[in-house]
Amino acid sequence: MMHSAHVAKAAPLNPRRPGLPLLRAERKVPPRQQLLKWIGNKQRFAADIVGLFPEFTGTYIEPFIGSGAVLATLAPARAMAGDALGPLIALWQTLQTEPDRLIDWYATGWLKLQGGDKKACYNEIRAHYNLAPNAADLVVLARACYGGVIRFGQHGAMNTPCGAHRLISPASFAERVPQWRDRVAGTRFVHSDFEALVDGAQPGDLVYCDPPYSDCESTLYGAQAFSLARLMAAIARCKARGVRVALSIDGSKRSGGRICNVPIPDGLFATEASVDVGRSMLRRFQMLGQTLEDEVVADRLLLTW
Numbered sequence: 001m002m003h004s005a006h007v008a009k010a011a012p013l014n015p016r017r018p019g020l021p022l023l024r025a026e027r028k029v030p031p032r033q034q035l036l037k038w039i040g041n042k043q044r045f046a047a048d049i050v051g052l053f054p055e056f057t058g059t060y061i062e063p064f065i066g067s068g069a070v071l072a073t074l075a076p077a078r079a080m081a082g083d084a085l086g087p088l089i090a091l092w093q094t095l096q097t098e099p100d101r102l103i104d105w106y107a108t109g110w111l112k113l114q115g116g117d118k119k120a121c122y123n124e125i126r127a128h129y130n131l132a133p134n135a136a137d138l139v140v141l142a143r144a145c146y147g148g149v150i151r152f153g154q155h156g157a158m159n160t161p162c163g164a165h166r167l168i169s170p171a172s173f174a175e176r177v178p179q180w181r182d183r184v185a186g187t188r189f190v191h192s193d194f195e196a197l198v199d200g201a202q203p204g205d206l207v208y209c210d211p212p213y214s215d216c217e218s219t220l221y222g223a224q225a226f227s228l229a230r231l232m233a234a235i236a237r238c239k240a241r242g243v244r245v246a247l248s249i250d251g252s253k254r255s256g257g258r259i260c261n262v263p264i265p266d267g268l269f270a271t272e273a274s275v276d277v278g279r280s281m282l283r284r285f286q287m288l289g290q291t292l293e294d295e296v297v298a299d300r301l302l303l304t305w
Contacts, residue, residue, distance in 0.1 A: 030073040033172075035095075035180045036139070037148030038067035042210065042248070045275055046073035049208075049301060052273060054244060058204030063194035064211050065092065067148075072183040079184075080200075082192040090135035092189040099177045102139065107170035109140030122162035130157040143167055198234040203242040209235070210248045232265055239268065239304045247302045248275075262300075269302040 030046045042049060046069040053074065060076040065083045083089050094102045113121050122144055129137035142148060146163040153159045190197070194211070201207050212226045235245045247269070250262050275298060 028073045028075070030069060031176070031179055031183060033176055034067065034069070035072075035173075035176050036067045036091075036142045037145070038142060039147065039149045039151075040210065040213070041067040041069055041148060043067065043069040046070045048275060049246070049248070050074050052271075052301065052303065053206060053208075053246065054305060056204060056206040056244070058202060058206070061197055061201050061205055061207045062210070063192070063197040063207070064209060065089075065189070066210060068092065068180070068184065070208055070210065071187065072180055075183040075186075077186045079187040080190060080197060081184075081187050082190045082194065082197045084191075084193055086191045087129075087133045087135045087138045089189050089191040091139055092184070092187075094135055095177065095181050096184065096187075096189070099181050103170070103174045103177055105136040106139050106143070106173045109137070109144070110167055110170050110173075113140070113144060113167065119162045126158055126160075143173075195230060195234050198231075198238055198245075201238050201241070201243045201245075205243055207235075207238060207243060207245040208248075209245065213250045228262070232263075232268065235304070236265065236268055245304045249300050249302060264302065269304055271303040271305065273301040273303075275299045275301055 028047055028050045030043060034041065034043050049070055050073050058078075060071070060074060060079040062071050062079070062081045063083075065071065065081040065088065068081070071079060071081055081092070091102070094105075109125060112125065115121065122141075125137050125140055125144075129141060141158065141160075142150065144162055144167055145158075145160040149160050151158065151160045194209070198207060198209070209231065211228070211231055231247075235247065238245050249264075
């Protein structure tokens with residue numbers, strides 16, 4: 001039976017009963033601003049998630065890196081972060097090795113979007129990306145598309161429309177790059193399936209998984225080839241080796257009125273916390289930008305310890 005803990009938005013995770021993990025005396029502070037807009041971004045509550053992580057002596061491993069919010073909040077001395085989307089990993093690697101090049105990529109795309117019909121220019125960048133997926137286009141698309149909803153069609157082409165929001169300036173993006181680069185200085189970024197990274201974890205390491213959620217569109221980034229059952233089996237192997245694993249997964253939707261029934265193997269996790277993540281950007285996207293007062297989402301944070 002799992003212990004439980006509840007966290008309200010913007011509040012520390014506080015255990016409600018004895019026997020739950022003790023929180024660190026000092027909670028980590030996330031970067032003040034996002035580097036990427038990304039669906040499922042944990043930027044606003046990454047500190048709450050990290051607040052439940054135990055002290056560890058090995059390597060921090062995050063096999064679904066996405067926007068990197070939890071990684072950047074923890075800012076570990078030694079880490080491995082991976083993803084199945086090659087251009088995303090190339091983007092993170094460029095941040096580390098050629099930050100000025102990353103800044104130039106964004107500035108070039110930003111100027112193009114300012115120079116004429118924004119939607120037409122966005123579609124041109126998106127078409128170029130779809131012809132030859134690359135990090136230079138992706139950094140612009142991630143910031144310009146609707147809500148960071150990175151969505152691919154059946155043939156693998158990104159099809160998310162342009163967002164109506166105003167893009168951050170190149171100067172603002174340039175200010176964020178060194179801050180994020182410092183926080184991931186100890187990280188090795190690898191283009192990899194999640195299973196290889198999870199199976200490589202050893203006792204003393206800490207694994208955090210934030211996979212595509214099962215209660216989402218199958219066309220969302222990463223969801224087409226993702227197998228939750230395969231992830232659960234990999235986590236079970238980790239636990240058997242003495243590796244601690246944390247998993248963010250579907251919780252409730254529609255302000256708690258709908259519980260997402262995700263198959264969790266009995267006995268795999270010891271502790272569960274609920275994290276209020278606010279209104280669903282995906283539902284807003286699906287419902288043409290409506291304000292959705294009843295579409296508040298809560299994630300589940302499952303811990304093997």
